[in-house]
Structures are given as C-alpha cells and as structure tokens.
Amino acid sequence: MSPHQGSDAPRSDVESIEMRMLLEAVYQHYGYDFRKYARGSLRRRLWRRADAEGVKTISGLQERVLHNPLAMDALLMDLSVNVTAMFRDPTFYVALREKVVPILRTYPFIRIWNAGCSTGEEVYSIAILLQEEGLLERARVYATDINERVLERADHGVIPLERMRAFTQNYQRAGGRSAFSEYYKADRDQARIDRSLLENVVFAHHNLVSDKSFNEFHLIICRNVMIYFDKELQDQVHELFYESLVNLGILALGNKESIRFSSVASCYEELDPEEKIYRRSE
Amino acid sequence: MRYDIVTIGSSWGGLAAIRSVLAGLPADFRPAVVIAQHRSSDSRDKGLAAYYDARCDLPVRTIEDKQPIEEGHVYFAPPDYHLLVDRGFFELSVDLRVQFARPSIDVLFESAVDAYGERVIGVVLTGANADGAAGLSCIHKNGGFTIVQNPATAEKPDMPLAALEAVKRPGAVLDLDEIPTYLTKLAGESS
Numbered sequence: 123m124s125p126h127q128g129s130d131a132p133r134s135d136v137e138s139i140e141m142r143m144l145l146e147a148v149y150q151h152y153g154y155d156f157r158k159y160a161r162g163s164l165r166r167r168l169w170r171r172a173d174a175e176g177v178k179t180i181s182g183l184q185e186r187v188l189h190n191p192l193a194m195d196a197l198l199m200d201l202s203v204n205v206t207a208m209f210r211d212p213t214f215y216v217a218l219r220e221k222v223v224p225i226l227r228t229y230p231f232i233r234i235w236n237a238g239c240s241t242g243e244e245v246y247s248i249a250i251l252l253q254e255e256g257l258l259e260r261a262r263v264y265a266t267d268i269n270e271r272v273l274e275r276a277d278h279g280v281i282p283l284e285r286m287r288a289f290t291q292n293y294q295r296a297g298g299r300s301a302f303s304e305y306y307k308a309d310r311d312q313a314r315i316d317r318s319l320l321e322n323v324v325f326a327h328h329n330l331v332s333d334k335s336f337n338e339f340h341l342i343i344c345r346n347v348m349i350y351f352d353k354e355l356q357d358q359v360h361e362l363f364y365e366s367l368v369n370l371g372i373l374a375l376g377n378k379e380s381i382r383f384s385s386v387a388s389c390y391e392e393l394d395p396e397e398k399i400y401r402r403s404e
Numbered sequence: 405m406r407y408d409i410v411t412i413g414s415s416w417g418g419l420a421a422i423r424s425v426l427a428g429l430p431a432d433f434r435p436a437v438v439i440a441q442h443r444s445s446d447s448r449d450k451g452l453a454a455y456y457d458a459r460c461d462l463p464v465r466t467i468e469d470k471q472p473i474e475e476g477h478v479y480f481a482p483p484d485y486h487l488l489v490d491r492g493f494f495e496l497s498v499d500l501r502v503q504f505a506r507p508s509i510d511v512l513f514e515s516a517v518d519a520y521g522e523r524v525i526g527v528v529l530t531g532a533n534a535d536g537a538a539g540l541s542c543i544h545k546n547g548g549f550t551i552v553q554n555p556a557t558a559e560k561p562d563m564p565l566a567a568l569e570a571v572k573r574p575g576a577v578l579d580l581d582e583i584p585t586y587l588t589k590l591a592g593e594s595s
C-alpha cells in the first residue's frame with residue numbers, strides 16, 4: 123500500500139486521544155460539533171488556544187473550557203476562522219456577473235444563500251453586484267454563520283475605513299461599475315455600508331453541521347468554509363446544499379474547493395470550473 | 405529510514421533555487437515533494453506548475469482542498485492559502501498570515517510531522533525572513549531529516565541562517581547543486 127493512501131484507523135497517540143475527548147466534551151456540554159473538522163487547522167487552533175490559556179496540554183484546555191464558559195467563547199471564536207474580504211478573488215465575481223447573473227435574470231424572484239458569511243464582507247459584495255445588475259430589488263439573500271458574534275458585526279455594517287479602502291482595488295478588478303466609495307459613508311476611521319444594500323439581506327444563525335435545509339435557493343455561495351471540514355463532513359454538507367437548491371440551481375465554492383473529491387460530483391455540471399461554479403443537473 | 409514526503413520552503417530567490425532542485429530529481433524519485441514558496445497573493449497558480457512541469461522529470465501539480473497526495477509528484481502550495489498535509493491528502497486554510505506569510509512554511513512543516521512523523525525530509529532554501537525555522541526544528545525533534553541550504557551560496561541567507569539558529573545540527577548543510585543528489589540518495593534508502 124502506498125503510504126499516501128493513509129489509514130482510516132483513528133490515531134491512538136495521546137494528543138489525538140486528547141483532541142477527540144475535548145471535541146466530544148464540547149459537543150456534549152455546549153452542543154457545538156467540531157468533531158469532523160479538518161485535523162490540521164483544528165490542531166493548530168487548539169494549541170493556539172491552549173497557549174493563550176497558559177495550559178500545557180489539550181486535556182488542560184478541556185478542563186478550562188468545560189468549567190469556564192468564557193474559555194468556550196474564546197475557543198469558539200478561534201475555531202470559526204473568520205478571515206474574509208470584500209470581492210476576495212475578483213475573477214470569481216467577474217464569473218458571477220458573466221455566467222450566473224444571466225441565469226438569475228430568468229427568475230421573477232431570486233433566493234440566494236451565503237453560507238458561512240463571517241463578518242459580512244462577502245454578502246456586501248454580492249449585494250453590490252446584484253444592485254449593479256438591477257437584481258437586488260427582486261432578490262432575498264440569506265447570510266448565515268455559526269458564529270453569532272460575527273453575524274452581529276455583519277448586520278451592523280461597519281468596517282474600519284482603512285480596510286474598506288484596501289478593497290477598492292478588488293472591486294475594480296471584479297468588474298465594478300461605479301465608484302466603490304458610493305457604497306459606504308466614511309465616518310472618521312469607520313466606513314458605514316449603505317443600508318439600502320442590506321434591505322433584502324437576512325442575517326441568521328445556521329450551523330451547517332447540525333441544522334437542516336431551510337429553503338430552496340437559486341444560488342448558494344459557500345466559500346472557504348468547507349475547507350475546514352473533513353471529507354465525511356464535506357459530503358454531508360454537500361448533501362444539504364443539493365437538497366437546498368432548486369432544479370438547475372447554482373453552487374459556488376471557494377477557489378481551491380473542488381467538487382471532484384466529493385460524493386455529489388456527478389450531480390452537478392460545471393458552469394465555470396476555474397471559479398468553482400457548478401449547476402445542479404436535472 | 406523510508407521517507408514518504410519531502411517538504412521544501414523557500415522565499416526570496418526561491419523560484420530559481422527550486423528550479424535547480426527539481427531539475428536534478430530523477431523520474432523514479434519516490435517520495436512526494438511539497439513546496440511552500442512565498443509569492444504575491446494574486447500570482448497565478450497554474451502558470452507556476454506548468455513552468456516547472458516542463459523543466460522537471462516528475463509531474464508538477466497545483467493543489468485543491470482534500471486532494472490525494474501521490475508518490476513521485478511535485479506539488480506547490482497555492483498563493484494566499486496555508487497548505488497543510490494530513491495522512492494521504494492535502495488540506496488548505498485561509499487563516500491569517502503567520503509571520504507575514506501565506507503559505508507559511510512553518511505551518512506546512514509542522515503538519516507534515518503530524519501526519520508522517522519521522523518519515524519527513526524538510527529543506528529550507530533561500531529567503532529574506534525567518535519562516536521555516538520553527539517548522540524545521542519540529543521536523544528535527546521528531547526524528548525527520550533536515551537539510552539547510554548553505555547560507556553562503558543562498559541568494560538571501562536570512563532564512564537558512566534562521567533555520568541553522570533553530571536547528572543547530574541539521575542532517576546536512578548543502579550547496580544548491582548538491583541538494584538533488586542528496587535527496588535522491590535519502591529517498592533510495594529503505595527501512
């Protein structure tokens with residue numbers, strides 16, 4: 123057997139046992155299920171949390187987290203990697219405009235799900251694009267995340283001005299049609315997103331691991347969320363997305379997330395394989 | 405020792421250094437070769453792989469999340485992602501930069517140790533920062549083999565120097581043109 127085929131046997135070293143126990147404890151006590159998150163990032167994050175708590179082992183972290191809800195809060199913030207940006211991967215938004223918008227136009231009313239929206243930068247970008255295409259009025263965008271804290275920030279719509287300015291170049295490269303500064307008001311060192319962009323956006327808590335499908339969508343955008351899941355959980359979430367799409371609905375993933383290695387590969391056609399945009403086949 | 409994976413970290417001057425390392429590896433080189441090269445976040449992924457593929461006897465590939473790792477293949481970390489290895493497949497992350505770098509060499513090296521233990525070879529090449537030092541030290545402590553490019557012959561010596569600071573006695577300190585032959589010899593050893 124090639125060493126790279128890997129073995130499915132659970133690892134029995136002490137650290138792996140401690141990791142499993144901690145995740146099980148978190149699940150049983152707090153209901154958050156990180157048991158099938160991808161090992162590499164998870165392990166880095168757990169150790170970072172252990173260092174920050176000043177404990178020497180993952181078991182030590184488990185004790186902290188079980189007996190102190192504040193330590194759990196901190197762990198949750200750490201485990202839900204919230205890094206995001208407006209118009210991240212500009213070419214993705216170009217493809218959205220050129221290949222997806224014409225399809226969306228054919229629907230009288232458009233339902234979109236932005237799963238794992240983090241602090242909102244992605245859904246602001248989607249709203250701007252829809253606005254410029256004249257589709258925002260007849261669209262409803264559901265933006266969901268596991269992390270309540272980031273959802274509040276997303277709903278609030280305030281971004282440090284410096285960060286906002288850094289997104290300007292992305293916006294232009296993404297094929298933006300206006301001046302980016304039209305979409306926010308500068309208020310000292312903060313940028314306030316134009317509220318009219320968010321009128322048809324609904325922010326809601328939704329855990330992709332444990333919550334069910336809640337509507338049928340024409341477009342689901344879930345970028346850089348499933349990379350934090352192991353293969354089994356990825357397949358499970360792919361099933362959820364498949365169920366949540368209308369016939370011929372569209373699924374957009376992150377730049378390096380391929381449907382190739384998943385169980386639903388044959389249920390989709392490629393709309394733009396470079397940009398990881400797929401269409402549910404009939 | 406039978407090595408399963410060679411992890412290479414490089415930064416400033418790395419593209420030329422990697423070219424000469426890869427060009428010297430034989431077509432029957434068995435371990436997978438995984439490279440974290442610092443580059444700008446909007447550089448083109450496919451172009452780089454194609455460039456090296458044409459200049460090396462081994463197939464050179466880009467990476468997508470959860471892609472299986474194959475023997476005798478060369479892989480490049482995509483720009484603007486951290487690359488981690490698990491047992492038999494890759495994992496990507498968009499976590500914040502580590503020491504200003506994404507991909508981070510330390511992140512790659514440490515994950516390789518987690519997945520492959522002592523069956524890892526780590527190589528630190530030219531660069532103007534200290535990325536890779538902590539990762540190489542992790543490989544060293546866990547029984548893997550460590551190689552540092554001779555700082556005197558590196559385009560930028562800082563990264564090799566930092567690695568030598570962290571790992572006082574690596575497996576080998578080599579000039580660039582010695583590295584492929586040395587790797588081939590190591591890879592030929594069996595358990």
Ligand SMILES: C[S@@+](CC[C@H](N)C(=O)[O-])C[C@H]1O[C@@H](n2cnc3c(N)ncnc32)[C@H](O)[C@@H]1O
Binds near residue numbers: 269272
């Ligand atoms: C790296 S961010 C990606 C943000 C945005 N989609 C982008 O690409 O810029 C990952 C997001 O996924 C969320 N997330 C992680 N696990 C989740 C789960 N089980 N259900 C829903 N969201 C989750 C995190 O809270 C985080 O906000």
